[in-house]
Amino acid sequence: MSESNMRPDKERCEAYRQFERIHAAFRAGDIDALRAAVDDPACIPNGPMPPGIGACLEYAIYHSALPFVRTLLDAGADPRPADHAGFPPLLAALSCTLAPPGGSARADVVELLRLLLDFGADPAQRGINDYTALHMAVSVRNLPAVALLLAAGADAACRTRIDDCETPREMAEAMGLSDIARLLAAHGGQRQDTK
Missing domain, CATH: 1.25.40.20 (Ankyrin repeat-containing domain)
Incomplete structure (x- = not known):
């Protein structure tokens, strides 16, 4: 298999690993880990997240403990998007x-x-x-x-x-x-x- 044929698989694997890191940061309630897991740390808490995540605050509502939702709101997450x-x-x-x-x-x-x-x-x-x-x-x-x-x-x-x-x-x-x-x-x- 040529290198060009393998690239989409590598990209999918990297996207999945990034998703896992992002999800783990939401579950752990770790905003620093979340910023480190995304391509642009400035997207936290209101910018575009990677595909499959959706809005940062919404994802936290589904997957994070209450204190992390508060952390995102304190950081400026928009409660009226x-x-x-x-x-x-x-x-x-x-x-x-x-x-x-x-x-x-x-x-x-x-x-x-x-x-x-x-x-x-x-x-x-x-x-x-x-x-x-x-x-x-x-x-x-x-x-x-x-x-x-x-x-x-x-x-x-x-x-x-x-x-x-x-x-x-x-x-x-x-x-x-x-x-x-x-x-x-x-x-x-x-x-x-x-x-």
């Missing part, structure tokens, strides 16, 4: 309520939400399915998260602008989540008018 591939930080955190296949759920989702809110995350920022954080909290059946978001000023009457155009309360009622629906109703959550 315009480019978020459907999962702005609050939605990413809420998605960790449920265990991914072969993984485990985060036990500290409410603390993570509180941290993100303290650093200015926007509960009205929309993501996948045009969900706000409150819609996402209902979809993952997280009552404490719903309460926290309402206390932070989330709009209980906000509707999605696609699909069923539901409010969080309507979602909760459709899912049979009476405790969440009552809490949302107490905060002005509306139902669709039926004819």
Whole structure:
């Protein structure tokens, strides 16, 4: 096999080794190791990460302990990114309520939400399915998260602008989540008018 035919395999192997170093740094909560593992240390915490990583803060939400998420926020990570591939930080955190296949759920989702809110995350920022954080909290059946978001000023009457155009309360009622629906109703959550 010629040298030119082997180059793509070498490049893939090096990219995989770099990914492993980056992932290990996120898991260890080591910002210096993370900066050393990327091609441009200045990309931490808001610049473009290597393919497969996504946004630095989002990756930390999925793979790092709470103190490292705080480290990135202290370093200037944007809790309200315009480019978020459907999962702005609050939605990413809420998605960790449920265990991914072969993984485990985060036990500290409410603390993570509180941290993100303290650093200015926007509960009205929309993501996948045009969900706000409150819609996402209902979809993952997280009552404490719903309460926290309402206390932070989330709009209980906000509707999605696609699909069923539901409010969080309507979602909760459709899912049979009476405790969440009552809490949302107490905060002005509306139902669709039926004819």
